[in-house]
Amino acid sequence: MGNLRTGHLVEGAIWLSLSLFLYAYSFDFDNDIEIYKFGATAWPRTIILLMAIAAIGQLYHHWKYGDEVSGNIINAANDDGSEEAAHEAHHESLSWYLSTFALLVIPFAYMRVPDWIAGWLEADGSTLHVLRMVIAVILIGLFMTQMKRNMVGAILALPLFFAVMLEDIGFYSLAPFFIVGVMFLFGETRPKPMAAIMGLIYGLLLLLFVKILFVGLPIGNIRPFYDFGSWVVTVLQ
């Protein structure tokens, strides 16, 4: 096994599986192009082949040198401390990855579950909106119970959760909660500074993008968030 660890094998397996998957999927568009004899697949398949070779080379490096840096490259450009931080924070264990994965699944659940249930119930548009809100509340509760166990995982998942809810809730209603959430996850717990900074950031963004630059941000499509977003835009513009 040389210096190989389980993590190295998992990393290698991920790259090789990805290469295999991408190669298999390339048959989906393996069509001839009259003026170009290499077709649409030659370029991606070359990249996939190189990816598989590099994954094997990487495994060899791990086997021979473990986690050490190659002797022939300019690495310090990459030395941003992220690896050391992950190591010192003990965020390299399987349990941390599983807990992070569980948090990351929550936004995807919001994307898919309401539609599945609505399809099953044969619900109409307004019922779907209610369903989305109910599921959002359940998932937010689930997120809040999980986040204290894994703050970094929660910081990864929160922006994604925010992004998938933008379409329904809208930027104007969601942004204040997002600002407070990020501050809290970064360790800020004092209510007054949180409120002041939230007001400052929210106000600055609205002033710059809505009032001055007329950037159209999502207003949401579920009431009363839609009404609030429309009202903000009307007042500012």
Add this chain to the structure above:
Amino acid sequence: MEVFNNFLTGTITLFSDPVGILIFFGGVIGGMLFGAIPGVSMLTLAAILLPFTAHLSPEHGIMLFSVIYCTGVYGGAITAILFNIPGAPENAPTAFDGYPMTQKGQAGKAVGAAVMCSAIGGVVSCIIMMIATAPIADWAISAFGPPEIFALVFFGLAVASSVGAKTFWKGWLSILIGLMVAVVGLDPVGGIARYDFEMPYMLAGIHFIPTILGFFAVSEIFVQAEKKAIGSYKAPKMGVEFPTLKELLAHKVAVVRSIFIGFFCGILPGIGATLAAFMGYNEAVRWSKTPEEFGKGKLEGVISSETANNAATGAAMIPLLALGLPGGALTAMMVGVFQMHDMEPGPLVFMNSADLVWVVFAAMFFANLSIIFVGYLETKTIINLLRIPFQFLAPMILLLATVGAYAVRGLTIDVVVMFLAGIVGFFLRRSGYSVAGIVLGLILGKIGEQTFAQAMQMLHFEWSGYFDRPIALGLLLAGFATLGGSIYGSFFKKAKPPSANPAT
């Protein structure tokens, strides 16, 4: 004389336009601030601003990015000196001696030297850029066809694979991820949908703006979150004490040497200022009579690194403007600015948009010059701004990125893609991969595939056609030699600990 007249015209155009002046000073101050604030960099600012450049004229958009490039490279030196956190890869060697100087209470002197030398390196590089770019572009029009451009892309990617990641293989994999992301969407010859997974959104390809925002701005916030979790984020303490003219004159040889090194490294596509800074520093160590003092707080280390990396900024614009090929992450974003205005950087820009080119050149010249004045004036302000707690900065950056990603096409899915790219970037960075490599692969991938297809059609699908094109053949051979050398090195050269300091 023609160069001087063009420069004067560019200067008059720049400073007779109030919007241009505003954007110029905004770029100067913004580049310095974002370069200096730990946890963000000039790349973060550039990524956030990228979508909004669609609302600016092409002159203003490119000028803004070139100014940010010049001043951001200097700004990154401040975090390298004060925190041992290089604001950008090209500031990494500055930290080798800059941070020990801070520990010895000489932070002000180190910052002052960085101010002076960044300005000197940048200004000289700009002058050479102004003289050299147009002749190179003229030559490129006749000498560079699709085979040469493809060969140069290949060479650039081959060199870039050995910069920025933990191992050559990880560097290469980073670039391949970028190339693979660029494949998604319609193929450039037959318009066949690839990897669209039957989602209409994927047919247009993954837009580079959300991807760049995710990999740079968002993943940076996530990395800082992890650092905060272990309490490694600390506000600095320093006074301001600039080096005397006598001290700077004592290092004139180092400055001149670093200008030469910086310029010639900067002109290479794929690496630019990063290699320049490392080579500038390494040569300073090699030529020094007291090499053992490097890495322990020697002023010459800061001077060599900062002169070289700013000297590379002007040089990096030459392949971008003369050949249409970016040399690094920020110049890759500049390609994005060109594309958003339906323009392609390259030799034809000199014929079709000469005004744009000279306004950009003038802006870069004055941006480098302004490092001296604004750098001196702003240093104390920057030091105070460094004390902004990151928990207040993080939501602002994430929301700016959100607005940036959404504003491109008005699709919330772009925001989702951006945060997913941020998560992927976070995991890749902590595993030793290079996000700059991914972005370079993403931008060069489209150019590479298109020029490869055109080249093969031109050469009637005969690989031997490359033997009749000496430039293309030379670049391909150089690329294969670089890859071969890196592969040989990865098998037979001894590995080193991650934090190895070349000076020690």
